[in-house]
Amino acid sequence: MLIFTKALEIADFLAIQRNSALKLGFVPTMGALHNGHIALVEKAKRENDLVIVSIFVNPTQFNNPEDLKNYPKTPEADHKMLDAAGTDILFQPTVDEVYNHGLKEGKEIDLGKLERVMEGAHRPGHFKGVVQVVARLFDIVRPDRAYFGEKDFQQLAVIRKMTSDLNYNIEIIGCETIREKSGLAMSSRNLRLSEEERKIATQIYKAMEYVRDNWKTLGQQEALKNAIERINSHPPLKVEYLEIADAKDLQPIVLSDKKVNARVFAAVFCGGVRLIDNLDIS
Numbered sequence: 047m048l049i050f051t052k053a054l055e056i057a058d059f060l061a062i063q064r065n066s067a068l069k070l071g072f073v074p075t076m077g078a079l080h081n082g083h084i085a086l087v088e089k090a091k092r093e094n095d096l097v098i099v100s101i102f103v104n105p106t107q108f109n110n111p112e113d114l115k116n117y118p119k120t121p122e123a124d125h126k127m128l129d130a131a132g133t134d135i136l137f138q139p140t141v142d143e144v145y146n147h148g149l150k151e152g153k154e155i156d157l158g159k160l161e162r163v164m165e166g167a168h169r170p171g172h173f174k175g176v177v178q179v180v181a182r183l184f185d186i187v188r189p190d191r192a193y194f195g196e197k198d199f200q201q202l203a204v205i206r207k208m209t210s211d212l213n214y215n216i217e218i219i220g221c222e223t224i225r226e227k228s229g230l231a232m233s234s235r236n237l238r239l240s241e242e243e244r245k246i247a248t249q250i251y252k253a254m255e256y257v258r259d260n261w262k263t264l265g266q267q268e269a270l271k272n273a274i275e276r277i278n279s280h281p282p283l284k285v286e287y288l289e290i291a292d293a294k295d296l297q298p299i300v301l302s303d304k305k306v307n308a309r310v311f312a313a314v315f316c317g318g319v320r321l322i323d324n325l326d327i328s
């Protein structure tokens with residue numbers, strides 16, 4: 047695996063590969079890798095000639111400075127996992143390298159309704175930071191395809207909109223959430239949970255399954271209320287939101303609309319750790 051830390055160097059190297067007609071698959075990450083990330087790398091490997099992974103903890107997408115400070119970092123384990131998965135190129139830049147014109151510089155789009163619901167509403171400025179960093183990484187790497195996990199389903203929608211609004215000729219590929227056997231969605235933030243908390247956090251998935259199995263008979267409000275009560279009855283879990291939305295535009299839906307591809311979305315604090323998840327319930 048080749049490792050680059052400089053934007054110009056990796057851009058020059060990749061320009062040569064592109065000129066040789068090689069297809070480039072890109073997996074942007076913030077490190078603290080788990081099997082969910084590796085599933086993205088493996089898919090990118092199957093579909094491209096070269097796989098580039100970036101590890102960059104982007105400060106501009108953290109609306110909470112404590113969250114940024116506590117974000118897990120496991121650089122040695124990350125390198126081993128990426129190597130074993132057959133990653134060709136790792137891009138691991140510093141903050142100054144990515145934001146060479148300062149943290150405020152960068153591309154912006156009008157996120158519209160996407161910014162006013164769920165993660166957009168609860169984490170002000172978060173998606174602005176995601177757009178800023180992903181656009182910068184796309185400009186450096188210029189991949190043919192880029193891979194993102196569906197655990198961050200709203201982020202995926204934001205990135206699809208950004209790619210279209212900014213006219214990037216990049217295919218955005220969403221990949222299914224990878225779960226522990228217990229149902230807990232794999233997440234870098236799980237590293238901050240104790241063993242006991244990991245067990246309790248499986249209630250989030252169980253509650254989403256409950257919503258999936260009951261919302262059509264009970265109605266949205268009743269099913270969500272019961273599921274929230276169920277999660278909150280397992281301290282230290284505390285629901286920030288549990289909502290049903292249309293997978294297409296992330297907006298609220300009405301039960302009578304049978305054609306809608308419905309999903310349930312959760313943000314739940316497990317003590318000081320904020321976990322998100324979502325599930326197809328249509």
Ligand code: PAF
Pocket residue numbers: 074075076102104107176179180198201
């Ligand atoms: O999902 C993530 O890990 C990050 O939000 C991303 C897409 C790498 C941008 O920093």
